[in-house]
Amino acid sequence: MSFANTDLITRLASWYLPLVGVLPYNKKTVDEQATASAAALKVLETHLTANTFLVGERITLADIFTAGIIRRGFATVLDKKFRSEFVAVTRWFNTVVNQSYWKDVIPEATLVEEAIKYTPPKKEEKPKKEAPKPAAKEEDDEEPDVKPEPKAKHPLEALGKPTLILDEWKRQYSNNDTRPVAMPWFWQNYKPEEYSLWLVDYKYNDELKLTFMANNLIGGFFARLEASRKFLFGAASVYGENYKCLIRGAFLVRGQECLPAFDVAPDWESYEFKKLDHTKEEDRKLIEDLWAWDTPVVREGKEWPHVDGHVFK
Incomplete structure (x- = not known):
């Protein structure tokens, strides 16, 4: 579970989130994370080639947790070509997501045919701005500017230097x-x-x-x-x-x-x-x-x- 929550989720998310516009897109970073994701999933593939599930011969919390981590990857970037190369991971994932207790929460797992590609957002034409009018003189009774609250200090700052x-x-x-x-x-x-x-x-x-x-x-x-x-x-x-x-x-x-x-x-x-x-x-x-x-x-x-x-x- 720690492997899924550190290696898999960080690499997969850094791969697909920029492609769907959630994170800023940088081609070099996305390509690097795609390679890193494949390396992490290769570890899973090796294990699942020799084992039916992650722990033992029955589905455990580790399988459900890890499948939940990978689910969005299968829906975005782990496409048909990937699935043909990672047969054991795909077999294991399909087994987990087709259990009744999984389907009660997520009825249908999406398996993307082709990995999504980055589409840059269209630039909207901005209306020309009118020249700003000169600000009216502030009245004496206008409320003073509210200063932002100071950033909380680390408790160990109190110990001094x-x-x-x-x-x-x-x-x-x-x-x-x-x-x-x-x-x-x-x-x-x-x-x-x-x-x-x-x-x-x-x-x-x-x-x-x-x-x-x-x-x-x-x-x-x-x-x-x-x-x-x-x-x-x-x-x-x-x-x-x-x-x-x-x-x-x-x-x-x-x-x-x-x-x-x-x-x-x-x-x-x-x-x-x-x-x-x-x-x-x-x-x-x-x-x-x-x-x-x-x-x-x-x-x-x-x-x-x-x-x-x-x-x-």
């Missing part, structure tokens, strides 16, 4: 080798009264399948943390292998609580947060390992090798 400037640490991390240079600088300059350190674990590792899909999940989470960029640094990675992997990361957070920084992302509740103690050797080592990406993590007595990850900086 720290002595450890986060951007300086981000530069150190980006421009230097992590273990020999960046981490010694960090521990020398870290201010526990200004920042806190947090271990972040994904709650639903048993639902993760392919490692690249898990890594895309991290990327989506980081994108939704954008509003907290000035108050947050961290790295999260996928460890393990396909069909047996986990997501784990470590973060530096402005202030002593994690929630004000993370609750800007709607999916923050999918993660567990544990405060780390920089004075404990095992916690310091864990942070260094999670930021250096050069060693496996140990969880439940088992080593999980590093696969890929994202840095939030």
Whole structure:
């Protein structure tokens, strides 16, 4: 479901929405998203060639959810030619949308014969504007202009400016080798009264399948943390292998609580947060390992090798 809600929906929507006029049209972007959509759907095709449904041999919520994501694609861009190349996806989609509980909500699924093409809107002739009349003198009792309300500030703004400037640490991390240079600088300059350190674990590792899909999940989470960029640094990675992997990361957070920084992302509740103690050797080592990406993590007595990850900086 996370694959459908991150990879599929973003790529498909960025392909067909400009063609129907919902988003601004840019040919290069649309072509790129068409290619990206085909790559994502190829993953689905491979899985459904070997399996009747997404999970097991019966329709589950995962099938209904994913079919709902793809439905508009079949109605706009996934045409007859596409369906001849993605036989398993088409077979699976037709099976799902022809179930009675689906038809009770959406009686007929549209399968487009030929992908829609972009049609630029016709330019309307605008009537010539008359020269504006000179404005009449405003009366003294006219109501004053209403000023727009000031933009709401991030709650962590109230903490003021720290002595450890986060951007300086981000530069150190980006421009230097992590273990020999960046981490010694960090521990020398870290201010526990200004920042806190947090271990972040994904709650639903048993639902993760392919490692690249898990890594895309991290990327989506980081994108939704954008509003907290000035108050947050961290790295999260996928460890393990396909069909047996986990997501784990470590973060530096402005202030002593994690929630004000993370609750800007709607999916923050999918993660567990544990405060780390920089004075404990095992916690310091864990942070260094999670930021250096050069060693496996140990969880439940088992080593999980590093696969890929994202840095939030």
